[in-house]
Structures are given as structure tokens and as C-alpha cells.
Amino acid sequence: MDENWKSDLEHWLAPFLGALRHKVRVRMCPAYVAGLIGAGDRKSVQPMAARGGGVGYDQLHHFIASEAWDAAPLVKILLAEADRMVGGAEAWLIVDDTALPKKGERSVGVAPQYASALGKNANCQTLVSLTLASGEVPVMVGLRLFLPESWTSDPARLARAGVPDDHGGYRTKPEIALAEIDRARAAGLRFGCLLADAGYGLSAPFRQALSERGLSWAVGVGGRQKVYPIDVALVFPVAGRGRPRKNHVPDTKSVSAEKTLATAPWRTLSWRRGTKGPLKARFAAVRIKVADGPPQRIGDMGQQHLPGEEAWLIGEHRSNGERKYYLSNLPADTSLKRLAGAIKARWICEQAHQQLKEELGLDHFEGRSWTGLHRHALMTMIAYAFLQSRRLKQAKREKKNPGPATPADPASDPRSHHRQTRTATTDTMSAL
Template sequence: MGNATSDWEDQLERWLKPFLDRLGHKARRRMCPRYIAGLIGPGERKSIQPMAERFAAGDYDQLHHFIADGVWDATPLETELLREADRLVGGDDAVLVIDDTAVPKKGEHSVGIAAQYASALGKTANWQTLVSLTLARGEVPVMIALRLFLPGSWTSDVARLKRAGVPVDYRSPRSKPEIALAEIDRAMAAGVRFGCVLADAGYGLSAPFRQGLTARGLAWAVGIPRHLKVYPVGVKLIWPVAMRGRPRKRSIPDILSRPSEDMLADAKWKNVSWRTGTKGRLKARFAAVRVRIADGPPQRIKDKGQQHLPGEEAWLIGEHRTSGEKKYYLANLPAATDLRTLAAAIKARWICEQAHQQLKEELGLDHFEGRSWQGLHRHALMTMIAYAFLQHRRLAQAGRKKKNQRTAAAAKLAGGTPRHRRSHPSTVSSAMPALSKTNP
């Protein structure tokens, strides 16, 4: 990195030590900080060649080898990232947000590329889709996992998987919810602390995903499509009387399930404000009722067709936005939870969209030009480590500011004049991207 390193580069080297200790070989320990410095530092393009020109002059081949071809295991660094994220924002008041982000690509050889629908962009195009996990507390997110989703056009083509270097363990078809549950297990095994799992309707409509979260003892709040079926909370299973033929062997619900939007049609809606945004208080109309989710075993009911039996009891929540848009959610939070708490939990999911935007616009998540599974995931890991470092700086600066404010307040109460410490100029505007705030 040279002798004329700036303040943030020196700090990065020190902060990275636990990660570098896990890399072993000295060449890797030298290339890792350079790659991350390239992601953080100035310059619009964050692919290997321009980063090498800016931060590793003459070392392009080594930098490329480190990401694309080097023989090293990313698992220890991924585990260290989980531990660092927990140190930064983990806790019972943290949330774990499950989502996915689309990386646009041209051609057909980049691993996982296919014509896919991107919900965040509202269209179908050629993308790589990464399932993401974001740990967040308050308005500070830390991305802790990015794992590539492989569409059927890839998992059905063994030769294509081999050419892209996809590990054998990842070649079988896996849905996005299945990938998310596997990554949640990895985070839990590393001791990451959070109070609630949040996800949009792309994950919330999956009964195995919701049931998987409950089986792990996790609290969750997820989006759902308006037509997802639910039962009134008081539904009972009864034994129907057989007028002729053999006696019935299975009980059936005493009332039919209904679409979620119909269940909330007659509910009491209230204006709820959940937090302050950049343009004032954020608010919408909400309603919530206790229900039983229709995701139990399927059961054929005479003259009614097939119905799923009542499953877990949960909150069904509706949101009417000022734009006229209507959204629906399920949450397994306790029955005593008030409406504002339900709304705040649901709306906390917006923070992952901010993290996705910052990783792409400021750290070059979508700038990787290689085609392999290994290269893509190593690049994604480096962007997440860089992002965690920036959040470390952000929290440290906020802590110093609070300490100075307390010192000034104490001096004022004592009747003296506070001593002003000389503040260091922020390097964020010059050498580091500003971690901007956005509204949902």
C-alpha cells in the first residue's frame, strides 16, 4: 500500500487483521487489503484492472489470481465477517433481512446468468441473482451473506456447471428460500444475534420457508401475496358425518379458508407512523387480525375441493399506502403485540435495499467481470467486508460525537467552558463513499 498511506488505509489494515490472519499465505494477506482498498477508494469502475492501476500498480496478475484462481478457502473469512457484523450491530433488537439482488450481465457464460424476473426492478432481463442476508440495528445495516441462485437452465446442464466451477454441493436445484434457510443456519452457528427475520413476498409466500423459520425458534415477519389463504383464528377441526359409505378418517375445518385481502376487508384500519424519514414522519394505514395460516397438509373436502388444513397461528397485517398501493404480511410475533410494533417490524426491511444500493453504487458489487462461481463469490465477499469496515468507521465516528456532546454538556452543567478536541477531517468524502440514507 506504500508509505504515503492515508488515515483510512492504515485503519483498514489494522481492522482487517483478524481476516488476514485467516488467509495464511503472505501474498494473500498482501492482496486482500489492496483489493478492499480498491473497492473503497475513488474511481467509478471497481473491476480488477482499474483497481490495480489505482491501488496495486504492477500487481494486476497477483490481484486477479487472488480473486479468480487462488487456492484458498473463503469459509474462514465468511465466518469472521459474521462475527464482526455481530460485534457491530448484533443483538436482540437487531433484525435479519432476507432478500435478493439482481446483477445485470451480458452474454451467457457468466455463472448463473439467465433471463430472470427482478422484483426490485419490476422486469425480466439477463441477471445473476444473489440471495442476500443483512443484519441491521436501527439504521445501520451490515451485509453478511451473498449466495448465487442457479436457475433451472443451469442446474440441468452439468457441463455448464463444471465450466463455471460450481462446487458439487451447489449443483442441485435449490430455491431462493432454501438458500436463505441454509445461510441463516450458517449465521446462527456463528452466534449472530438478532430478534426477528424479515423478508418480502418472494420468500413469505413459501410455506416451507415460514415453517423452517418457526422450526428454528425464530420470530419472523414476511410479505405475502394478497390471495394467500388463511383461516379465522377460532377455526376448529371437526369430524364430518358420513351419510353413506365408510366413516370419515380425517377431520376437516369447520369453516373454509379465505384470501388474506378478504379476511382484512372488514378489519379496523388505523393510521400508524413507524419512524422519521428524511421528509418527515413515515405513515400509512394498517390493520391486523390473528389468523391460522392455511399451510397445513392438503385435505379434500366434499363439494369444496382441496383445502390446506389450518397451520400456525400468526398475525395477518394489511397496509394501505398513501400512493393507493396495498400490501399484506404475516408475522408470528406474540398475540399481545400492538399495531405500531407490527408496522415498525415490517417496515424495517427497507434497510436492505439501502445496503444493496450502496454495495453496487459505491463498492462495485456489480462490477465483477469474471465468469466463475469462485470469482463472483470472492468478489462479493470482499465488497461485504469493505462495507462492514465502513460501518465500523461510521459507528466509531458517531460514538466519538456522542462522547464529545456528553463532555460538553457536563462542562456546561459544571459552569465551565468545554475544551474542544481537535477533530480530524472526514476522509469519507475524499477516499471513502458516503453511506447515504434513503427512504423506503
């Protein structure tokens, strides 16, 4: 076991501790983060305090649940550290959400809702997440609780859980994601393209808000998403009788994404190497205009959305027969391989979610309050960022001092690099 990790942690946490400006909190923060990283299956306050030796349960619980201090400075430092590690023009910012299964009904935000990790409805809390990633190295930078209407419509319930007034109103997951994106950008986080699955991409206001912010994006949509040909034109319809028409209408009908790509040329592409070889699927892409403009009545078709933003419509046929569809506002000269790489880069956030839960106890928090849950989530993200920083430093040292490769050395196999990067936190923790 590497005995230096705790001293490395103290050094790495220095900016965070400086922002706390309170001697007890300066002691509790390293203790909590070390408890998340260290040995032990359960990463809730009581077992971590029992394993920590000199730190009492009451002190550790007060640190994580008290409303007496503001975590915003620590969030800002986390964003700066993530940007330093993996930020830049080639980085991805990935929007997703993750479910924390819970029993009972008093933990903040808990309700029967869809749990992506379980693939079904379950009693759980849902956190909207932001992950900054470069290549196959993710750093989680945001976790914000989604409150179902069963909570936002019950002021007494919100008050019992300590939900701040400015978070007590109902907001959709895309609305929460936009607020988190704005916060990250205000802190200087750098990325080249934003990625999201269809849970967010199906929202036209979400896509439009991203474009209004000048962001590049690639998001999932459904096969029924309506689109227009790229050369669609707006014309005045000829009125057969009655008053002349006042509004332009498209000169062609919108059709589904599935139908639009049915006759497109498809190519088999590999976007990265997996443990069993290159990962491949068939892709196609065409330039279109999204049918998400203002709604307007068009003849006997009723209310229809007018053509909106020009974009790429991308299709993916997977080897298991599954078909997926995506929209992206990446430039018109973007290659199909680049488009495929963008839409497939989103998978790395799922790895981060899994490691935050399995290795760092994201879903182990047993408190019920808004503050406690978000404070615990922040500490798990700080712990994860620390482990990623150690892994990146180790990789840099190995690159500078490559030893003689032997068949028994995993580093001699170029495929091992991909396996190692996909298990970044697990590999780093095994060295602790």
C-alpha cells in the first residue's frame, strides 16, 4: 500500500482548506475526504468516524450537514482544479443524471421516479451531473438534486429538508443542467463541446439555450424527432379562397429522423479500442434543419413547428440491432468520424458515476437534508478529482521514464492504455 497518499491529499487540499478559514473545518475536510477514499465498505458518517481515529462522529456530522458555512468557494476551486487537469478546447462537458436508491420518504428529493442505473422506476433521489472529460479521463464537477413535483408542491416538506428558497420551485432536469452549465462557465471552465443523452436532447428549449450561449453540442434525440431538409424554404401559400395568407410556411413537410436517415449512406466506424478490440457501429449523418421553430398552423396539418437551427442529424446502428439518433450543431465540414467520436464520448460519465458510488460512497449518505446531501456529493467529487490528479501525475512520470517493455509488462501492450484509462479511479485507489 502506498503510504504517501494521505500526505499528498493534505497538500492537494491546501487551496480548499484555505477557503474554509475555520480551524475545525480545516481538520474535518481532510478527514472526510480521506474517509471516502480509504478502506471500508460503508462511506457514511458514522463508520468513517469510527475508522478515522481522532475524529468524532458529531464533529464530522456537523461539518457535512451544518448550514453555518458556504460550500461555494470549494466548488469554485474544484472547477479550477478540473480545468487545470483536463480542461481545454478538446475537452467534453457531459450532462447526465444519476439515481441514488433510497428507502422511506423523508430524505430530500426522494420519490418514485425513473432510475437510469436500475433501468426502471424506483424510490430514489436523482442528481443532475456535469462531467469534464479529456480523452478517457473524466472529472466530475457538478451534482445538483432534482426535486419532483411531489416535493416542490409541499412547502412544509421542503422546509423540513432545509431546501433553500431559491431551489424550492419546480425545475426540469434540462433547466437545472443549464443553471449548472452557467455556473461552471462563470468559473472559467473550458470545454469544446457539450454532450447529453436524449433525456436532455429531446428538449428544444435546452438545445436552443445552448446555441444562444454560443456552445457547440451533440445530444441524443428520438427516432420520431421531426426535421426538414437542409434546403427547405419558407414561402407564402396560395389561398384558394378567403383572405390571403399572412405567414410563411415551409415548402416541404417535416419528417422523422428515422425516415430521413433511411436512405442515407451508412459507414462502419470505430470510435475507440475496447478490451476485446475496436468498438464499431454503423453511422450516417446528414445536414438538416430541426423542426423546433415557432409553432404555426399549416393547412390541414394543424399546428406544426417551423424550421429552426441548421444542424447534423446523426444515426447509429449498433451491433445488437439497437438504433440511436442524435442532433449536433458542430460545423458543416465536420467529418462523420468526428461526429461519431463526439456522440460516443458521453459514455465516460457513466464510468465516473459508477466509481463515485462503488469506490467513494456517493450513494452512502444517510442524512435527509439538502445541505448534507450536496455537501457529501461535493466531498466525493473532491476525492475523485484528487485520485484523478494522482493518476495523471503517475502517467506523466511513466511517460518520462519508460522502462524496458517485456511481454509480462501490461504497459508493453498498447491496448492496456485504454483499459487503464477506463478504470482510472479504481487503478489509482488500488495503489493507495
